[in-house]
Amino acid sequence: xxxxxPSPAPTAPSDRIMSLDVLRGVALLGILLxxxxxFAMPEAVLLNPxxxxxxxxxxxxxxxxxxxxxxxxxxxxxxxxxxxGVLLFTTGKERAVRLFQRRNAWLLIIGLAxxxxxxxGDILVAYALCGLLxxxxxxxxxxxxxxxxxxxxxxxxxxxxxxxxxxxADIIREQWEPATAVLQSEVQTYRSGWxxxxxxxxxxxxxxxxxxxxxxxxxxxxxxxxxxxxxxxSGFLTNDRSTKTYLALAIGGSAIGILTTSIGVWYIAAMQWxxxxxxxxxxxxxxxxxxxxxxxxxxxxxxxxxxxxxxxSQSLAAVGRLALTNYLLQSxxxxxxxxxxxxxxxGQLSRIEMVGVVLAIxxxxxxxxxLWLRYFRYGPVEWIxxxxxxxxxx
Numbered sequence: 288x289x290x291x292x293p294s295p296a297p298t299a300p301s302d303r304i305m306s307l308d309v310l311r312g313v314a315l316l317g318i319l320l321x322x323x324x325x326f327a328m329p330e331a332v333l334l335n336p337x338x339x340x341x342x343x344x345x346x347x348x349x350x351x352x353x354x355x356x357x358x359x360x361x362x363x364x365x366x367x368x369x370x371x372g373v374l375l376f377t378t379g380k381e382r383a384v385r386l387f388q389r390r391n392a393w394l395l396i397i398g399l400a401x402x403x404x405x406x407x408g409d410i411l412v413a414y415a416l417c418g419l420l421x422x423x424x425x426x427x428x429x430x431x432x433x434x435x436x437x438x439x440x441x442x443x444x445x446x447x448x449x450x451x452x453x454x455x456a457d458i459i460r461e462q463w464e465p466a467t468a469v470l471q472s473e474v475q476t477y478r479s480g481w482x483x484x485x486x487x488x489x490x491x492x493x494x495x496x497x498x499x500x501x502x503x504x505x506x507x508x509x510x511x512x513x514x515x516x517x518x519x520x521s522g523f524l525t526n527d528r529s530t531k532t533y534l535a536l537a538i539g540g541s542a543i544g545i546l547t548t549s550i551g552v553w554y555i556a557a558m559q560w561x562x563x564x565x566x567x568x569x570x571x572x573x574x575x576x577x578x579x580x581x582x583x584x585x586x587x588x589x590x591x592x593x594x595x596x597x598x599x600s601q602s603l604a605a606v607g608r609l610a611l612t613n614y615l616l617q618s619x620x621x622x623x624x625x626x627x628x629x630x631x632x633x634g635q636l637s638r639i640e641m642v643g644v645v646l647a648i649x650x651x652x653x654x655x656x657x658l659w660l661r662y663f664r665y666g667p668v669e670w671i672x673x674x675x676x677x678x679x680x681x
Contacts, residue, residue: 306526306591307375309600311368311607313587316649317361319617320353323641325408326621328634329473330491331465337560338463339470339634346638355548359576362410364583365610366508369414370515371524373422387422390676391415397611397672403485406618407492413504421512432517439510443503444573447566456562463562474634481628514577518584526588537585544579548572605656612666613652620648 324332331338336350376390377383398411424432450458476487495504518524523536551571558564594600606613623629624644625636636644659666665673665681673681 304375304525305595305600305604306588307368307371307524308604308607309591310364310524310584310587311610312603312605313583313607314361314364314368315606315610315613316603316652317357318365318614319621319645319648320357320642321359321361322408322617323621323645324638326406326618327625327632327636327641327644329465329470330407331462331470335463335560335565338465341637349638349642351552354552354572355545356579359572360544360579360583363511363576363580365410366414366511367515367518367580368524369418370421370512371519373418373512374425374516374519377422377425384422386676388419390672391418391422393672393675394418397615397668401615401618402492402496403489405622407488407495409492409495410508411614412496413500413508416500417505417509417512421509421516424513425516427516429517429521432513432520436510436513436517439506439513440577443506444570447569451564451566456565459565460562463565477626477633478631479627481626484626484628523584523588526591528588530589530592533585533588535585537582537589540578540580540582540585542582544575544577544582547575547578551575602653602657605660606653608660609656609666609669611672612668613656615668616652617648620651 321333324336328339332340336342336354340346342350373387377387380386392415394411395415398409398413398415401411402409424435427435456463473487477484515524522528548571551568554571555564555568558568591600621644625631625633627633656666663670670681
């Protein structure tokens with residue numbers, strides 16, 4: 288190694304981009320509002336929220352607010368930021384791709400352990416697999432990356448609309464309206480011990496990581512990563528655009544996203560939540576989430592310009608810096624609350640009560656993240672991940 292070439296090293300805290308950490312913290316905390324549904328109830332509720340639990344009053348209101356403002360929006364942000372992270376990691380490093388692929392290989396292992404040992408809803412495996420490919424696009428110009436990302440995302444939308452118009456409800460009815468016995472079996476499984484839970488968790492995780500990945504996740508996740516790379520390169524994620532630009536993004540993106548998703552709710556309700564309209568209904572939030580995610584980017588960038596040193600910004604940034612640790616910790620805490628090896632509350636809490644669980648987990652994660660970073664440079668899982676990536680203790 289020549290003296291002129293810097294040795295590979297993680298990003299120092301002083302070199303971090305505040306807005307990225309805050310945005311990552313917002314996304315990470317918001318994701319739990321949606322994930323809590325499948326931590327606490329049969330997974331079918333993620334597709335059709337009417338199949339299990341009360342769907343009236345405050346329970347309906349909590350679903351409605353989460354669906355309009357959070358569902359797919361926060362995970363879209365989180366995925367875009369992973370795409371930005373591809374550029375952050377590979378810029379200025381020797382053997383950048385080789386190191387990145389090694390990093391992703393370890394992320395894949397962490398994700399597999401998370402999915403098969405704890406919770407089937409893991410996203411890390413999809414990130415690792417898509418990251419293996421999108422890193423080779425890192426030199427593309429922003430516009431080309433953005434258009435490619437939209438193209439990837441559009442493939443799923445077009446295919447679902449075509450299926451809805453040709454095959455009708457038959458292809459989705461079983462998932463949209465699962466039998467009561469199927470739902471109750473899942474409830475009993477997750478109220479049982481850890482070993483019994485594998486009867487559902489293992490095959491479900493495997494399906495998500497094979498056919499689910501090929502038919503959906505690869506396109507959506509890969510597309511969002513490309514968009515994240517484009518937004519990073521063009522300065523949107525680094526707070527380098529004008530205040531006017533971010534204000535327009537905040538107002539325009541939020542208005543379009545909220546309106547589109549709200550129209551979708553009106554549509555499926557008018558159709559009485561029938562399976563025939565399920566795939567068409569999905570398109571409203573599928574695209575509305577992208578617009579609202581853009582709105583959130585504008586809002587966070589403006590917030591960081593005004594209150595970067597405030598308690599809220601610093602707290603959210605701390606959560607974002609420990610994103611991998613916090614993501615896994617959410618699974619540990621939520622499965623303890625709802626699964627049989629813990630409190631066994633699976634299928635017993637209402638949706639509004641689940642919001643209370645989310646707030647309780649936030650109340651743990653936020654102060655612990657802030658306190659941890661007062662004494663340590665990296666989160667515990669981040670430290671292990673970096674050690675494995677670089678072959679040395681950071």
